Every structure is written in C-alpha cells, then in structure tokens.
Amino acid sequence: MRRRLILSTLAVVLVVVAVFGVSLVIVESRTIENSTQENVRSEAVRLVSTIESRVVAEERVSARSIGATPAHDRYIRIELPGRKPIEVGDRPGGGVVESQQTGSHGERVTVQAPRSAVRAEVGRNLLIILAVALLAIVAAAVLAVRQGHRVAAPLTDLAETAERLGSGDPRPRHRRYGVPELDRVADVLDASADRIGRMLTAERRLAADASHQLRTPLTALSMRLEEIIATADTDDPEERAVVKEEATIALAQVERLTDVVERLLTNSRDPRSGSAVTFDLDEVVKQQIEEWKPAYRGARRALVRSGKTGLRAVGTPGAVAQVLATLIENALMHGGGTVALRTRVAGNQVVVEVTDEGPGVDPELGSRVFERTVSGHNSTGLGLAVARDWAEADGGRLELLQQLPPVFALFLSREASDLHT
Template identity: 45%
Template sequence: MRRRLLSSTLVVAVIAVLLLGVPLGVVVSRLIVDEAGQELQSDARRLLGEVEYARIQDEPISPQQIARNYPDRYIQVYEGGNPPKVTMVGTEPIAHHKMTADAHSESGVWVQVSRDRGEVEQDVRARLLLIVALAAAALAVAVGLAIVQSRRLTLPLQDLAMIAERLGSGDARPSKHRYGIQELDRVAEVLDRSATRISDLLSREREFATDASHQLRTPLTGLTMRLEEIVEAADQPDIVREEGEAAIVQAERLTAVIDELLAAARRQRHAQARPIDIDTVLVQQVTEWEPAFRRAGRKLVLDGDRGLRAMATPGGLGQVVSSLLENSLEHGDGPVVVSTSKGEKSIVIEVGDQGPGIPDDLAAKVFERNVSGRGGTGLGLTLARALAAADGGRLELVRPRPAVFAIFLLPVDGNGRRVVSGPA
C-alpha cells in the first residue's frame, strides 16, 4: 500500500508540474524575448532623438559617446545627404544570431540598433533552469509528503491488522489505540467493542463450563450414593430394586440438570417458569439426600405447610434446594430442617441447621462468586441464587448463625395463575 501511495502521489505531482511548468516556461521565454525586442526598439527611438538634437545644434555625432550610452549594441546611423553619412558603432553580430530594431525621422535620419540573440537565449535558459529547479523541489516536497502520509496511513492499518489477528487468536483485550484519523479511529472503536463482546462471550463460556461441572457434581454424588447402596444390599433383592429405581431417578435428574444448564446458557430459563407443586420437589430432594445425612449421623426433616404451589421450574428449584442441602451437609451440623410457609407476597422455603453458621465477615458476601469460608469452590450459593432469580424468585441468607437460607417464590392460586400482590 505504501508503494502505491508513493507512486500515485508522484504521478499526480508530475502531472501538476507539467501542466503548470511547461506553460510557465513558454510564457517566460516569450516574455524575455519580447522584452529584449522592446528594449532594442526603445534604444533606437532614444538614439534617433539624440541624433536629431545633435543635428539641430549643428554638432557632430560622437561614436565614443554612443558606445558609452549603448554598450553591447551594434549601431548604424544614416543621415541624409549626398553622399549620405553613415556612422557605425560596436561589433556586428552574426546574421542569424542578431536581433534588430530601427527608427527613422522625416528629416531623413535612420537609426538601427542590433544585439546578439545569444545573450537573450542565455537569459531564457537561466529562467528555464530556475523553473526546472522549482519543479524538482516541488516534486521532492510531494514525495516527502507522500512518505509521511503513507506512513501515517499504513502503520495504523498494520496495527489494526495485528489487533484483528490477535482477536482471532483469542486475545480479546481492547487496544485503546487511536490514530488521529477519523475513519481509522472508527475502525479501532469497532474492534475495541468487538473485543469487549468477545471477552464477555469467552467469560460466559468459562463460567458456564465451571457452573456445569459444579452443578453436575451434586447429581453425580447422589447417583454414586445410590449405587453404593445397591452394592451394600446385593443380597437383598427388594432393596436392590428400590435403590436401582432411585439410581434411575438420579440419572433422569442428571439429564434434567444438563437441560437446565443449557437453557440457562441460552438465557431462556425465565420463560420456562410455570406453576409447580412445591412438595413434589422437596420430597424428591429429601429422599435423595436422606441416605447421605444418615451416614453422617444427622437427620433431614421436612416440615411446614403442605400443598403449596409457586412459579418455578422443577429442575431449577431442585438444584437450589440440592445446593443448600449439600452446603448444610458439608459445612453445617445437627439436624437439617426444610420448612415451607406461605406469606402474603411469596412462598417461602427455608433450609437451616444447627452448625456454627457463617462468620460475620462472610455473611455480607456469601453469594458472591468464588467466596467460600471452608475450602469450597465458592460457586454453589452463587449458582443457586442465579437459578432462583431465573425463576422469578430470590435466595437470601435470613440468619447467619446458625445458618438459615430462605427461597422466596412467586405464589399461584388454585387455577395456576400468578398471584400479583407486590414484590416477593
């Protein structure tokens, strides 16, 4: 591109110089020649006047005086008489190199003034050389400006190409480079916005992968527990059948979790919220987690109002409750109580235990991503709150010690219509 800019600028400059310089050279040469002819004509008329004045004063013409007054001229003066008087001053130029002008009076005086054309041509050549020098200087300036302009254009373009290549390689950092050229700055701004969007997309993809691995871990843990129960009860067919069916339920729940994660990745979960029976989800979760609590020597109790309905998705609500139960199993102590109640504005599901609770310095940021007080991943509560919000509800820490978490859901009436009575 730089070579093309230089060549195009040079061609334009050459054309401009030729269009201006050639006519200027022709005009200057003609002006010099015409000025030399007019000067000779003026010398001839002035000399004729001097000769006439000398004749009136009856004084002889002095060749020496004429030579001093008209240097570098060849002069011929013809005065009437019989025979005519002829006066010649200077050296006669070569015929084909001679410029001549004459003048005559009524009294019979004729004056001719000549000069060497070579002097005029030398002056013309000097002026033409000056014009050529100026044209060459103009071309040099044009080339210099072309080099500066090409660098100003090509270097930003090379920089933008490097930024685009970097974006293609996965480095989505905005460059913040600006070049003082409106069009190039516009391209740089578009690339920066694209880099920001790509960075957001990559961040969401990484978060989705992390969330998926975390959320899938809980169903897999439950499935593993069921399989362990099957192994331990291998000599009891009834228990094996029961635990096998429970394992199938866990596998189906794992499939539902994958569907929920994919829907969340597409930002479509909120549109899937519908009226559901709260008891169905809670009983399923208590059934799945009760063996784990039993092995830990702890109790899992379901309490509160029954027959409640709310706006949610079974998979989403199940994941939220499962995350809270897993959190209580790992970090809590004593019996865990899952209680339900109905308020004026929401359906409330509380999960609490009798453990040491959450320190004061973590209570305010317990739902922040990667925040964990006991070596956890710091993702469970963050994802649980996001899933609750996707269903139109919310997850809150209502008491830090002992820890009690509450899920607030939008209530529905007996016909499955949402009860609008203010914010949850």
C-alpha cells in the same frame, strides 16, 4: 503494497511536474523574449522622441544629452542627417534583439540587445523551475512514504488481529486509524472478537457449571446406590420396601440429573431461555429433604423444615431443586449444626430460607460469595454463582440475608391465584 503505493504516487507527481514544467519553461521563454523586445523598442522610441525635441529646439544632440548611457547589454546607434553616426555600447555578436525607430526629421535610432542575455535569463528561470520541481518531487516522496506507512501499517495490524482471532485470542484491540474504511474493518473485527469472546466464555461457563452441578446429584445418587447395595441381599419385606424406596429416589435423582444437563446445554445457547411453570413448592422442598437426609445422618446432623405450607411458585422445578440442593450441600460442607429450610410469603413472592448454625459467611466476602471464583473454603467458588444464575433465569433471585448465622433466601414469584388468599 507500500512500495507500489509509493511508486505510483511518485509516478503521478513526475508526470504532473513534467507536463507543467515543460509548459512553464515554454511560456517563460516567450515571456522573457517578448519582454526584452518590448524594452528594446521602448528604448528606441524614447531616444527618437528626445532627439526630435532637441532638433526642434536647435540644441546639440549627443549621447549624454539624450540620455543614451552605455550598458553592457545594449548597443545604440543614432543616425542624424548630415552628421556622423553616434554609437553607444559594443555591437553584440551573434543573434540580437533589434528595434529601429525613425523620426520626422530623418533621424534614425537603432537599439540592439544580445540574444545571449535572453538565453541566460531563460536559463536562470529554468534552474529555478527545476529546483522547485525537485523540491516538489522530494516532498511528494516524503508524503508518499508517510501515506504508504499510514495505509500499510493499519492493514498489517488488521491482519495480525484477524490472525489472533483465528488462533483463539478473542480480545478486541479497539485500535482506530483515522481512515474511515480501515476503521470500519476494525469495528467489524472488534465486534467479531466480542462475539467470539462471549461464545468462548459461554462454553467455558458451561463446562464449569456442568462439572459443578453434576457433582451434587451424582454424590447423592452414589450414596443412595450404596444404601441399595447394602440392603439388596435380604428376605425381609420391610427391607425390600426400603430398597424399593431408595431405588425410586435414585431414579428421581437420575431424572433430575438429566434435566440439569439439558438445562445447562440450553442456557449455553441462550441464557435467557426458560421454562417457568407453576409448581408445588412443598413437593420440591420435601424431595430435597428426603434426598439429603441420609447424607446429614451420616454427618450426624439434622435437616429440618418449617414455615408456611401449601405454597405454589412460578419457576422451573428442576432449577429450583438444584438451587436448594446447592444451598443444602453448601450448609453440609461449610456450615454446622442443624440446617433449617423455612418457607414464607413476602408480598407477591414466596421465600425459601436456608440457615445453619455454623460459623457463617466471612465478613470480608459478604455478598461477593455469589461471584464466580470467590470462595472462603478452598472450593471452586461456582456453586452459589451458578445457583444465582439459575434463580434469575426464571425471574427469581438468590440473596444472602444474614452472614451470622448464615441465611440464604431464594425468592420466587407466587401463583397469581395465591395473591388474593
């Protein structure tokens, strides 16, 4: 493309130079010839007028007295009645430019200029025109090369950008080239890169969130199933009742696991989508305590609940349960002592606080514990970040109220009918 652009530009310049150059040579040749003819005629008229004035005054007429000085490109012949002709200069050979003027007393003046002088002048002007034309062609070639590079280089760069997008590298380059059409293409490619980047990020987050969030219910489910297996071979009615209860809890965990998967897939397509409803907060808190008590018993730790009861919140029960499960698991893995869930009311919101008696949150981390990949205990650093995302999806929020002892608080909107009680 660059070569074609350069060649086409040079072809246009050559055509323009040829057309205007030939026209200029023709016009200039005629102008020089006419100018020479006019100079010769003016010289003849001047000499005739001078001779007449001297004849009338009866003065002597000579080449010097009338100002007919010798010139290398002029030949002058003065003819007076009854006198020998006066000649000044050398008679030119070949073609000449001639002018004859006759006075009122019979005097005749002939002025000649060699046509070779005219051709020489035309040749000099032709050389000047050729030099200017050559300079114009060189300048056009330089400009064509620069313009070709200016157009071809951005196209090559845009092709590389498109190739990078196709190979899975969605980073926008944010390069502009000063050409509106090319800048428009660059804008479209950068916008496409941003969209592809967001899509890839959403897919990676989905994979990371799913791997992390599925681990929590699966861990609890495996522990429940282990207890069911341990008590399955028995004829004791009470033990069979325990088996039934454990199986019921395991089934609820499986259902919640299914809800987690569906919600992760929904959020991967549209993070703003939600299914907030009014639900009984006590039921969700109770379910979580029952679910995690075996794990805490195995760790010889306690999981207790306190605070206001009978609260109804607005949100997605499955998401709220998953957020609480993340906080409870976090306290089990990284905290210490008794873990307490406390429910309270704060204005038009209900709050669920989770606290433990462990070493607390590293002061260097602070609220950064909610950032992805940030963790103080060699974990994935996804749990709290995902929990905050889930809380915010239904209009709530997850905050770290206190670092030592650690207090995490889940804020949810209250049911409208509870605001006046």
